[in-house]
Amino acid sequence: MRQGKSAEAFQLLFSPAYETDKRIYAEGIQRSTLAIQERIQANIDSFRQTLLLATTLAVVGLLTLIPVWLVVLKVLQNYLRDRQQAHQLLEATVLERTQELAEANAEVRALNQRLQSENSRLSTELDIARQLQQMILPNASELQHLPDLDIACSMVSATEVGGDYYDVIRVADRVFVSIGDVTGHGLESGVMAIMAQTAIQTLLHTQITDPVDLHRILNQVLYGNIQRMQSDKSMTLAVLDYCSGKFSLSGQHESILVMRHNGELEEIDTIDLGFPLALEADITPFVAVAETVLHSGDAILLYTDGIPEAENPAKEHYGVPRLREILSINHLRSASEILEAIMADLMQFVDRQTILDDCTLVVIKKQ
Numbered sequence: 001m002r003q004g005k006s007a008e009a010f011q012l013l014f015s016p017a018y019e020t021d022k023r024i025y026a027e028g029i030q031r032s033t034l035a036i037q038e039r040i041q042a043n044i045d046s047f048r049q050t051l052l053l054a055t056t057l058a059v060v061g062l063l064t065l066i067p068v069w070l071v072v073l074k075v076l077q078n079y080l081r082d083r084q085q086a087h088q089l090l091e092a093t094v095l096e097r098t099q100e101l102a103e104a105n106a107e108v109r110a111l112n113q114r115l116q117s118e119n120s121r122l123s124t125e126l127d128i129a130r131q132l133q134q135m136i137l138p139n140a141s142e143l144q145h146l147p148d149l150d151i152a153c154s155m156v157s158a159t160e161v162g163g164d165y166y167d168v169i170r171v172a173d174r175v176f177v178s179i180g181d182v183t184g185h186g187l188e189s190g191v192m193a194i195m196a197q198t199a200i201q202t203l204l205h206t207q208i209t210d211p212v213d214l215h216r217i218l219n220q221v222l223y224g225n226i227q228r229m230q231s232d233k234s235m236t237l238a239v240l241d242y243c244s245g246k247f248s249l250s251g252q253h254e255s256i257l258v259m260r261h262n263g264e265l266e267e268i269d270t271i272d273l274g275f276p277l278a279l280e281a282d283i284t285p286f287v288a289v290a291e292t293v294l295h296s297g298d299a300i301l302l303y304t305d306g307i308p309e310a311e312n313p314a315k316e317h318y319g320v321p322r323l324r325e326i327l328s329i330n331h332l333r334s335a336s337e338i339l340e341a342i343m344a345d346l347m348q349f350v351d352r353q354t355i356l357d358d359c360t361l362v363v364i365k366k367q
């Protein structure tokens with residue numbers, strides 16, 4: 001059985017049909033192989049083209065980006081260079097300003113030292129002027145031996161040297177009471193007040209007691225000195241001449257209060273009795289005299305503007321009406337008691353406020 005099958009297979013293997021089929025099959029395989037090779041070659045060619053294109057694009061892109069990066073790099077380098085230069089300039093400027101500030105600070109310190117020295121010197125001068133003002137005021141013993149007059153005086157100095165002035169001068173049987181106020185504050189004002197005191201003392205003790213002559217000569221002296229000083233200071237001045245119960249009043253100053261023993265109050269306006277001293281070379285046409293009689297118990301009140309213009313913490317002025325009121329309440333008391341009552345009321349009114357102007361008060365009581 002097996003031998004029969006083998007012989008049949010052998011015949012089939014060498015048969016013409018098989019040879020033909022084998023040839024056809026071989027040709028098919030060959031064609032398939034060629035087709036596959038062609039497909040592979042096509043894919044390889046396509047990949048090469050794609051790779052070439054990608055490489056070309058990459059090269060083109062790189063060549064395009066290089067100038068941009070070069071520009072960016074250049075800008076960055078310029079920025080860093082400019083920043084370094086700016087930093088160096090800033091450091092140099094800071095150093096220069098620091099040196100300038102150090103020099104300015106040194107100048108300020110030197111100026112402060114000079115100012116402190118000058119202030120110390122000026123303070124010493126003002127203290128001397130203030131002391132001189134106080135030294136030439138009438139003392140208590142002078143006021144105790146006056147004919148039928150009880151006189152009390154007070155001057156409260158402000159923080160600065162002022163130009164307040166008062167004096168009580170006895171010449172034979174006459175008593176001269178003067179009060180004045182120089183404009184402004186400071187050394188010039190204090191010096192002018194001292195000049196006035198000295199000149200008035202000299203004139204009265206050389207028997208120049210006529211009101212017109214007294215004010216005329218005094219004005220000439222002060223006017224000449226103020227011109228020498230190249231100053232613009234001036235001075236109000238009232239002079240009261242008392243003798244045997246009568247007094248005459250001359251010169252322009254604050255109003256004069258006369259409290260009669262019966263409680264009646266008189267106020268004498270001095271605006272038409274003179275002219276501020278040292279403003280004009282000649283004030284003779286302006287000098288006039290007012291006269292009145294004093295009876296026992298009558299009181300006269302002389303003051304400078306520092307009293308009515310004194311301010312309390314509410315910036316209110318003490319005022320002349322309040323001064324009249326305190327005088328009216330206390331007019332039956334002694335001159336010193338009247339003065340103490342007015343000054344106590346003034347200090348209570350002012351409270352903690354700084355006194356900006358000298359406060360001068362003279363009380364005259366007819367015994």
